[in-house]
Amino acid sequence: MPLEWIGISVLWTFLYGYIIVASIDFGAGFFSYYSYLTKKEHVVNKIIDRYLSPVWEVTNVFLIFFIVGIVGFFPDTAYYYGTALLIPGGIALILLTIRGSFYAFANYGGRDSKFFLFLYGMTGLFIPAALSTGLTISEGGFIVKNGEKIEFLGGALFRSPYSWTVVFLAIVSILYISASFLTYYANKAGDVPASEQLRKYSLFWSGPTILASVLVFWGLSHHNPIHFEKAWNISWVFICSFLCFLAAVYLIWKRKFLGFSFIAVMMQFAFAFFGYGYSHLPYLLYPYITLQSGLTNSTMGWALVLAFIAGLVLLIPSLVLLMWLFLFNAKYIRNEK
């Protein structure tokens, strides 16, 4: 397999990993705050805290890994995106900082503050909105090169209907992913009221998720017809994604095999995300950077691949240990330990 394909596959997989774990986290923040507003916090918040406490730090690393990795494998992206994304990137960064630190303050500082909860809920919606613009920008039209100077057309991004459909998809998706996972987690903990409540959230957000996906396709067909056509050519991938969606919703509806239903949700997003990514290629930034033009020299590339394999050998057992201790340990989830 050529180096650039290994590189982009690794990075895309990590970004996918981030989307799943971060969605659970972002959505959990919103549900915490929402249930506080509707005076139902006693139902779901215990389950949410129980899951989030040991893993919040891990979530952030997926994102950092992606950013450092893309600069390593495709250094030109640092130059173009770095110049262009100062404002949206800076704002997303500030929100991430506030979210991460205030979560830790509330959690380890041992104080329940309504203000912290509010920040936690709101940043959970705004961060994915800000980050999703990165994908929109990669479609081209918002970064232009005038001679040597790189310009970012923020106004065009703000007025673009495509950009807003992506933001809408990002927000409803996190709520849907998060609620599906937490339904399963609460069910596993034997917490029936929480599981029921989260099941309702999950079913509620499933419809908008599909609606938003269709809207994104419609937006893409106008914004970047070439990309849309490539996606159309591999439409079977998106059909698989839709079938997984149907399976997931059916199982949640029937309250059966909730573990499988969450796997179906993950598969739904895996098909859609990798289908989107595959049809996006060869461009990393339309039309300036392609996989081949942006690639680092091969020595560094292979060094990074080796480092990545070595890293995985270390990380996978550690992650399995973490999950075994907290995520899939029935006693821990039920708060007996």
Add this chain to the structure above:
Amino acid sequence: MDSVFWSRMLTEETLAFHIIWAAIGVGVPIFISLAEFIGIQKKDVHYTMMAKRWTRGFVITVAVGVVTGTCIGVLLSLLWPTFMQLVGNVISLPLFLETFAFFFEAIFLGIYLYTWDRFKNPYWHWLTSIPVIIGSTLSAVFITTVNSFMNTPAGFKLDAAGKVIDIDPIGAMLNPATPSKVGHVVSSSYLISGLLLAGLAAFFILRGRQHIYYKKALKLTMVTTFILSITTILMGDISAKFLAEHQPAKLAAAEWHFETKEGAPLVLFGSLDPKTNEVKYAIEIPKALSILATNNPNGTVIGLDSIPKNLWPPLYIHYLFDTKVSIGFYLLFITAVFLILWMWKKGNPFHPIVLCGVVIAAPLSFIAMELGWVFAEAGRLPWIITGIMKVGEAATTAANVKLMYFLFSGLYLLLAIVACIVLYRLFKGKPAEAELKAFEGGIS
């Protein structure tokens, strides 16, 4: 003001703020692990309680370290895109490895925090602190190799068109500055963390807390910081010899050494006339600079006259350098005094004067770290990568950097205030005595 100026301001501010928490993040796990280990060995709940209380404060500081680390990681690409393009080609390997080290640390910190009572054999829990130490220390090592690369770039060549060729990722990582810099950074992070914990213990004893817990904490941290202050000074000395060989401009500016000569004297303190470059009120020690730089009283030390004036680092770094070295020796002195009074049967290491000395050592050590960092960075000027790229060429061309600077300033201020309030509330009304009592009561 231009983008370069505000990019520098924002980077300086972010790093100055981040390294405070990063140093604590690298160093404190050592002390937590040590205390827990002694606690299990001696079956002494005081040490176990020490490990637990330190951990409780530690997670707050780690959180700020993590989020500000994320900030600097992303800001580098946003503020210095041209620099990061070259970095991506030549020195991205350690940056990449750093994420792994941090990932590893994050996973085990989560495990460490939530498994205090889950293992029958307490050594299992203690063992989970080891990957936290390894992960945090390796993070510091990897990041420092990148900074070393900026000082003494290696592992690549530039062709006639200015394109990088012949890249050797390992060679870039293990550049000439790496050994001395890594040693100095890691050792001083441990030292600073130890002094922070020592300062807290000394502070509470001064405030009249009588419990043996505080004395045990102080003894533990004082023994370790004494050793660490020796290693930090030794590493500093190695760094000076390294500078003489590889970055003579930085050493010459730090020492106000204007003429290349044999048997060079060491200029201590003093002030400089900005127009004539005349040194006043300084203490001169004959031949001392040659000894420090070359291990030979008659060795030749390159002076600023051998370096084109437009490539001189700013000369104010002499003040930073002398202050941080003085603080370094003060730290050695105060830890030694404590140990001598402790060993000496008639001595009282808990005399209020000694305790005051320990308390002020904590903030002083943080000041020394900041000064040392500014010295290391400003001493590289005008270069961002010595000999390859100047700071002015590397900054973003984007507008609005100024706005970002003020937004981030507000953010850091908020974080600092809230973190301090949270830490204060975390321990307020929960002195170690009370917790120990509750703990022992729970056992019997």
